[in-house]
Amino acid sequence: MSAQAQPVWxxxxxxxxVLLFGAVNLFADMTYEGARSVTGPFLGMLGATGFIVGTVTGFGxxxxxxxxxxxGRWADSSRMYWPITLAGYVVQMVAVPALALSGSWPIAAVLILFERIGRATRNPPRDVMLAQAGEQMGRGWAFGVNEAMDQCGALIGPLAIAxxxxWKGxxxxxxxxxxxxxxxxxxLVFGARFTFPDAGRIAREPQTSQVGRYPPAYWWYCLGAGLVGFGFADYSLIAFHLSKSHIVANEWIPIFYAFAMGAGGIGSLIVGRLFDRLGLFVLLPxxxxxxVYAPLAFLGGFALSLLGALLWGIGLGAHESVMQxxxxxxxxxxRLGSAYGVFGAIFGIAWFAGSAALGALYDVSVVAMVAVAVVAQLLAVVPIAIAGRRVRTH
Known part of the structure; x- marks a missing residue:
C-alpha cells in the first residue's frame, strides 16, 4: 500500500x-447507559439474585x-475497520430497545450480553481510527474529548430513564x-462512514523481528488495568444494593448513575489532557x-453512596480515556487493533472474575466485598507505575 493510501490527518x-464520533457515542451512550443504569433493579424485579446480577453483568x-x-485482530488482518465498526453498532443498538420485550431475567440477560457483544465488536476498529485521527491533536486529548461526549450521553440517558x-414506573x-x-x-455512524471513508486506512509497514511481541510496559499496564477491573464493581451491582437496601428510591438510581457519568466526563477531559503531558503517572493518584468508591457506595447512606457513585464515575472516565x-x-x-483486543481480553476477564466474586461476596458479607474491591484497586498502583516509568525511559 502506498503512502498516499494512508490519510494524513x-x-x-x-x-x-473526533467530534463527529463523539456525537455518535453521545447518542449510543444515551441508549445503552440509559439501559444499564437500571439493569440491576430490572433483573431483580424479574427474579434475579445478587449473584445472578453480578454474574450476568460481569460476564457481559x-x-x-x-x-x-x-x-481487533480481524480488523488488523482485514483492514475492514469501517465494516466491523458499523456491524458492532447495529448489534448494540438493536439489543437495547429489545429489552422492552423481555419478560424473564434469562431473556433480559441474553439481550444484555448481545449489547456487550456489539460493543466488543465495534470498539477496537473504532479506537484505531480515533488514535490515528488524534496523532496531531494529542491522543490523550482526542480520547478525552470522545469520552467526555460519551459521558454526556451517559448522563442524559439515565436522567431520561429516571x-x-x-412518570410511569x-x-x-x-x-x-x-x-x-x-x-x-x-x-450518525453511517454518516461518519460516508464523511470520512478513508479513516483507518493504514499502510503496512516493514516486518521486524519484534512481530508477535509487545513491549514489557504494555504487559505491566495490562496487569494494572486488570487489577483495576477486578476491583471495579459493575454499576448494576451498586444499583442492586441501593434498591435492595432501600437507601434510595428506584427513580433515584439512574440519577445517581447520571451524576456518575457527568463526573466521569469531566474527569476524562482533565485526565486525557494531563496524560499528554505526564503519561501514565497521571493514573496513580x-x-x-x-x-474509596466501594466503602462509600456499599456502606454509606444517601450522601455517601452518591459520593461513591461519583468517584466510581471519575475512575471509569479516567481509565477509559487513558486506556486507548x-x-x-x-x-x-x-498492530494496534490486535493490541487493543489483547488488552480488552485481559481487562474483561479481570472484570468478569471481579464482578462474579464481588457479587458472590455481596450475598455473604458486604464488608468482605468492599475490602476485596479496595485492595485490588490499590494493588494496581504498582504495575501502572512500572509501566509509566518504562514508557518514559523507552
Whole structure:
C-alpha cells in the first residue's frame, strides 16, 4: 500500500472526526447507559439474585472486552475497520430497545450480553481510527474529548430513564423509548462512514523481528488495568444494593448513575489532557482516590453512596480515556487493533472474575466485598507505575 493510501490527518480534520464520533457515542451512550443504569433493579424485579446480577453483568463485561481480541485482530488482518465498526453498532443498538420485550431475567440477560457483544465488536476498529485521527491533536486529548461526549450521553440517558420511571414506573416502556437515540446513533455512524471513508486506512509497514511481541510496559499496564477491573464493581451491582437496601428510591438510581457519568466526563477531559503531558503517572493518584468508591457506595447512606457513585464515575472516565491513548503510545499502528483486543481480553476477564466474586461476596458479607474491591484497586498502583516509568525511559 502506498503512502498516499494512508490519510494524513491535520489537527483540524482529526478534531472534526473526533467530534463527529463523539456525537455518535453521545447518542449510543444515551441508549445503552440509559439501559444499564437500571439493569440491576430490572433483573431483580424479574427474579434475579445478587449473584445472578453480578454474574450476568460481569460476564457481559467479559464479553464486551474479551471479544475485542477477535474483532481487533480481524480488523488488523482485514483492514475492514469501517465494516466491523458499523456491524458492532447495529448489534448494540438493536439489543437495547429489545429489552422492552423481555419478560424473564434469562431473556433480559441474553439481550444484555448481545449489547456487550456489539460493543466488543465495534470498539477496537473504532479506537484505531480515533488514535490515528488524534496523532496531531494529542491522543490523550482526542480520547478525552470522545469520552467526555460519551459521558454526556451517559448522563442524559439515565436522567431520561429516571424521568420515565418517575412518570410511569414501567421498565419496559423506558427501554422501548431508548429506540429513538438508538436510531439516531445508527444514522450518525453511517454518516461518519460516508464523511470520512478513508479513516483507518493504514499502510503496512516493514516486518521486524519484534512481530508477535509487545513491549514489557504494555504487559505491566495490562496487569494494572486488570487489577483495576477486578476491583471495579459493575454499576448494576451498586444499583442492586441501593434498591435492595432501600437507601434510595428506584427513580433515584439512574440519577445517581447520571451524576456518575457527568463526573466521569469531566474527569476524562482533565485526565486525557494531563496524560499528554505526564503519561501514565497521571493514573496513580486517580487510582488511589477512586479506590474509596466501594466503602462509600456499599456502606454509606444517601450522601455517601452518591459520593461513591461519583468517584466510581471519575475512575471509569479516567481509565477509559487513558486506556486507548496509552496503548497507542506503546504499539505500532499496524498492530494496534490486535493490541487493543489483547488488552480488552485481559481487562474483561479481570472484570468478569471481579464482578462474579464481588457479587458472590455481596450475598455473604458486604464488608468482605468492599475490602476485596479496595485492595485490588490499590494493588494496581504498582504495575501502572512500572509501566509509566518504562514508557518514559523507552
Amino acid at each position: 491535520s489537527a483540524s480534520s482529526g478534531l472534526a472526526f 463485561e467479559f464479553l464486551g472486552y474479551a471479544l475485542r481480541l477477535v474483532s 424521568g420515565l420511571l418517575a 414501567n421498565f419496559h416502556l423506558a427501554f422501548a423509548c431508548l429506540a429513538l437515540p438508538a436510531i439516531i446513533t445508527l444514522l 486517580v487510582t488511589i482516590v477512586v479506590a 491513548a496509552a496503548v497507542a503510545h506503546m504499539i505500532p499502528r499496524e
